[in-house]
Amino acid sequence: MADREYLLSPWIRIWHWTNAVLIITLGVTGMSVHFADPNLPLVEFSLAVRIHNIAGVCLIVAYSFFVIGNIVTGNWWQFVPKPPGIMQRMIEQTRWYAYGMFVGEPHPHTPSKEQNFNVLQAVTYWNIMYLLMPVILVSGLVYLYPEFAPDTLFGFDGLLPVAMLHYLSATAILLFLLSHIYLGTTGKTIGQLFKMMITGWHEH
Amino acid sequence: MRSLFNKLLAIVGSFALLALPPMPAQAQNATAVISPEQLAKIHAGNDKCLACHSQAGVEHPPLAGMDLKKLRTLIRDADAFYASDHQRLSCTKCHNEGYDDFPHAADAKDNTTTCSDCHSKSAAIVDKQFANSVHAKNLSDKFTCTTCHNPHLMRLAAKLGDPQKIVAQDNRVCLGCHDSDEQFAKFAPEKKSRPLIDDIHSWLPNTRLHWKHVRCVECHTPAVAAGEPISHEIFNKEKAEKNCVTCHSANSALKTRLYRHLVKEEEHRLGFANSIILASSYMPGVTRHPLLDALILIAFGATFFGLLAHGLGRIIAHYIRRRKNHG
Numbered sequence: 001m002a003d004r005e006y007l008l009s010p011w012i013r014i015w016h017w018t019n020a021v022l023i024i025t026l027g028v029t030g031m032s033v034h035f036a037d038p039n040l041p042l043v044e045f046s047l048a049v050r051i052h053n054i055a056g057v058c059l060i061v062a063y064s065f066f067v068i069g070n071i072v073t074g075n076w077w078q079f080v081p082k083p084p085g086i087m088q089r090m091i092e093q094t095r096w097y098a099y100g101m102f103v104g105e106p107h108p109h110t111p112s113k114e115q116n117f118n119v120l121q122a123v124t125y126w127n128i129m130y131l132l133m134p135v136i137l138v139s140g141l142v143y144l145y146p147e148f149a150p151d152t153l154f155g156f157d158g159l160l161p162v163a164m165l166h167y168l169s170a171t172a173i174l175l176f177l178l179s180h181i182y183l184g185t186t187g188k189t190i191g192q193l194f195k196m197m198i199t200g201w202h203e204h
Numbered sequence: 205m206r207s208l209f210n211k212l213l214a215i216v217g218s219f220a221l222l223a224l225p226p227m228p229a230q231a232q233n234a235t236a237v238i239s240p241e242q243l244a245k246i247h248a249g250n251d252k253c254l255a256c257h258s259q260a261g262v263e264h265p266p267l268a269g270m271d272l273k274k275l276r277t278l279i280r281d282a283d284a285f286y287a288s289d290h291q292r293l294s295c296t297k298c299h300n301e302g303y304d305d306f307p308h309a310a311d312a313k314d315n316t317t318t319c320s321d322c323h324s325k326s327a328a329i330v331d332k333q334f335a336n337s338v339h340a341k342n343l344s345d346k347f348t349c350t351t352c353h354n355p356h357l358m359r360l361a362a363k364l365g366d367p368q369k370i371v372a373q374d375n376r377v378c379l380g381c382h383d384s385d386e387q388f389a390k391f392a393p394e395k396k397s398r399p400l401i402d403d404i405h406s407w408l409p410n411t412r413l414h415w416k417h418v419r420c421v422e423c424h425t426p427a428v429a430a431g432e433p434i435s436h437e438i439f440n441k442e443k444a445e446k447n448c449v450t451c452h453s454a455n456s457a458l459k460t461r462l463y464r465h466l467v468k469e470e471e472h473r474l475g476f477a478n479s480i481i482l483a484s485s486y487m488p489g490v491t492r493h494p495l496l497d498a499l500i501l502i503a504f505g506a507t508f509f510g511l512l513a514h515g516l517g518r519i520i521a522h523y524i525r526r527r528k529n530h531g
């Protein structure tokens with residue numbers, strides 16, 4: 001096997017880092033708005049709203065690019081866990097994170113062109129990209145155009161369920177972001193996976 | 205005569221669109237319990253006035269020789285009047301001397317009761333506040349209580365109850381001039397053109413959405429303590445509130461303003477803070493769920509420290525392995 005393999009084409013890397021910048025921007029400005037308090041100044045409220053609105057629209061564009069790119073290139077197949085032994089591989093992967101990596105066991109999965117993600121990554125990424133992202137983007141759009149929300153619901157403003165969906169999906173995505181950044185350090189070296197995400201080359 | 209009329213009106217206080225202090229005894233008595241018989245008598249008397257001062261009166265004048273062009277400007281909506289704060293008053297309570305016969309006496313208008321005749325206590329307070337208002341600076345000779353508070357229409361905020369109705373009523377007053385070149389020109393100094401309302405609020409995100417859900421006076425009046433009425437000192441754009449978190453935070457200033465009549469009904473429905481506000485408006489920063497927020501912050505803390513512990517464990521395990529390998 002060659003020392004290194006080219007796994008990530010430029011469009012995926014460009015989309016990934018654009019997405020990363022947008023999600024972080026939206027996370028910081030979203031928290032500034034949701035937890036707005038005179039004693040807790042993150043980003044000034046009206047500025048945070050403007051940045052959040054612009055970054056939100058950009059995220060819709062970036063997501064559309066991601067979906068179209070996946071369809072056109074067939075990359076969507078990477079997000080589908082492949083049988084047989086999905087459950088077995090999930091257990092193995094979890095065991096490695098919880099124990100194997102502490103005792104120096106080799107990574108149970110080696111990224112390849114055919115199967116870039118380990119099975120846990122595939123399942124998690126699929127849920128994030130195809131379940132949570134549509135929820136946060138659609139609820140964000142309704143937030144931008146609140147006239148499309150119901151006037152009232154159960155005695156509350158009809159925007160409440162939209163806001164709740166937006167808030168909860170944002171929470172899940174930001175919790176994923178924390179774990180995602182940390183798990184990025186679990187390559188052969190701390191920087192290996194970050195480097196791959198920049199250059200596209202996986203160093204075996 | 206017009207200036208005298210204006211002067212009279214200039215001292216009037218307090219038809220209190222903006223929730224004024226407790227009414228003086230006179231005004232309170234005016235709205236005291238009235239028997240159905242008395243009310244019927246008042247309505248019968250008012251019907252005589254409305255026979256002419258109504259759309260029907262203009263279309264089918266009951267008397268000959270009326271100036272229909274002028275009458276057209278003096279039409280009153282009976283339904284709106286009987287829903288207003290002055291609904292139990294007879295027209296002649298204010299339009300008294302000189303109005304009994306037609307044509308009305310030439311000086312009848314000069315004898316019209318002023319706001320302060322009934323609302324004297326409120327007027328004293330309002331006058332002081334109004335003296336500092338942007339409207340008093342250049343427009344004191346043109347500006348009166350009734351410029352904003354139409355005594356035939358206005359309803360106290362506390363009596364309207366529904367925040368959306370309060371907002372609609374009150375903002376109609378401000379936007380009536382500030383969103384209309386024609387009305388603005390009636391009051392503005394010569395050569396002063398009306399600034400476009402959207403332009404001067406361009407810094408405010410979701411501008412028009414704000415005007416639908418909160419009043420102009422939430423930002424264009426000084427801060428008020430809980431239970432205090434909103435001031436009649438209207439701020440210009442330099443002095444107006446621009447700090448969003450004054451309202452957009454858990455301890456929102458709206459609780460002492462638009463929602464001040466409802467705060468005592470706050471029950472934190474389904475665990476939401478400021479659920480009285482949430483009933484009509486979801487407001488970021490205000491209508492939070494403290495328990496959900498706390499659980500989410502705990503989840504973030506647990507994830508962060510969990511990952512930190514995992515990372516530390518890896519570092520420690522790495523050194524132990526290295527020592528073993530070299531040992």
